[in-house]
Amino acid sequence: MVSFVVEKPQRMSNGVVSETTRLSIIPNNSSSAQKTLLKNLEIINGGQRVNAWVDSMRASSPTHLKSLPSSISSEKHLSSWIMEHPSALEMFEEITEASGGKQIVMFLDYDGTLSPIVDDPDKAFMSSKMRRTVKKLAKCFPTAIVTGRCIDKVYNFVKLAELYYAGSHGMDIKGPAKGFSRHKRVKQSLLYQPASDYLPMIDEVCIQLLEKTKSIRGVIVENHKFSASVHFRCVDEKKWSELVLQVRSVLEKYPKLKLSQGRMVFEIRPVIDWNKGKALEFLLESLGFGNSNNVFPVYIGDDRTDEDAFKMLRDRGEGFGILVSKFPKDTDASYSLQDPSEVMNFLRRLVEWKQMQPRI
Secondary structure, three states: OEEEEEOOOOEOOOOOEOOOOOEEEEEOOOOHHHHHHHHHHHHHHHHHHHHHHHHHHHHOOHHHHHOOOOOOOOHHHHHHHHHHOOEOOOOHHHHHHHHOOOEEEEEEOOEOOOEOOOOOHHHOOOOHHHHHHHHHHHHHOOEEEEOOOOHHHHHHHHOOOOOEEEEHHHOEEEOOOOOOOOOOOOOOOOEEOOOHHHHHHHHHHHHHHHHHOOOOOOOEEEEOOOOEEEEOOOOOHHHHHHHHHHHHHHHOOOOOEEEEEEOOEEEEEEOOOOOHHHHHHHHHHHOOOOOOOOEEEEEEEOOHHHHHHHHHHHHHOOOEEEEEOOOOOOOOOOEEEOOHHHHHHHHHHHHHHHHHOOOO
């Protein structure tokens, strides 16, 4: 006789699927029937985890969001969400007043924030207008790009040497190029890589993921140096279960890596206590604002990985987060903007406001 307890995979409040599953088995003998039961349990439990991942993938799909039932996407529901997360453009005066003369420091995600989300991640170009806007922003405030991409790739898109860059979800941080920063507190030689020991492992995993998923049309595997991504935006939904199985079959051999999901992408990162929120804290510390009450950080992002930064700002009680989204989402951000064009308008207004302030 065998007694067992199975904990099904759980969906967290932020929509991310938890991989935690426990199976306790107390055998009284070693019959083949027990082995069969064990195998069946593994199949059932594995299927449940795959289904949970696929449900989460479907929930993040733009097609799914547009087709939500009217009872969910009703004006009442949207209005309630906007009341909690009002437009940063409409609340601009309130935001600038809240800064209260403190040093504003800007943190910007890239994909979906400064550039549109596109099918091919190698073609996520930012517009020349957005680049000029960010350049002007950096003249007014210390400005950082905080992204899941590797620094080299995002720099090739942004092409602004006066910015901080925090790539691989904040695991690869570099300061502005020498002689480019206009801000006295900036450390020109800043370089921080808390996950450097994981470089060979990430390379191995990317090679295996490329091989494992090559039969699934539309999959794009990206090596971000200290992390990796598996994009499924162009993958037929009927193939999603197969993709989940393939990705998990690779990662089960790497317990020091964790799997999470973003906007139509799987993110693979080292299991270390580091994220975009930690990167934000590190950058503030590097600027000399670690324990200061004279700083006002502003973080703008669109993805689940940005929630760590939003939460950190709430916990600090300083500054605020702005979520870029056209749809209601659970978030720790205080305000919202709908798309990169609204982000650009907000940044432009911030620059204009700063230029009108009397110089001290």
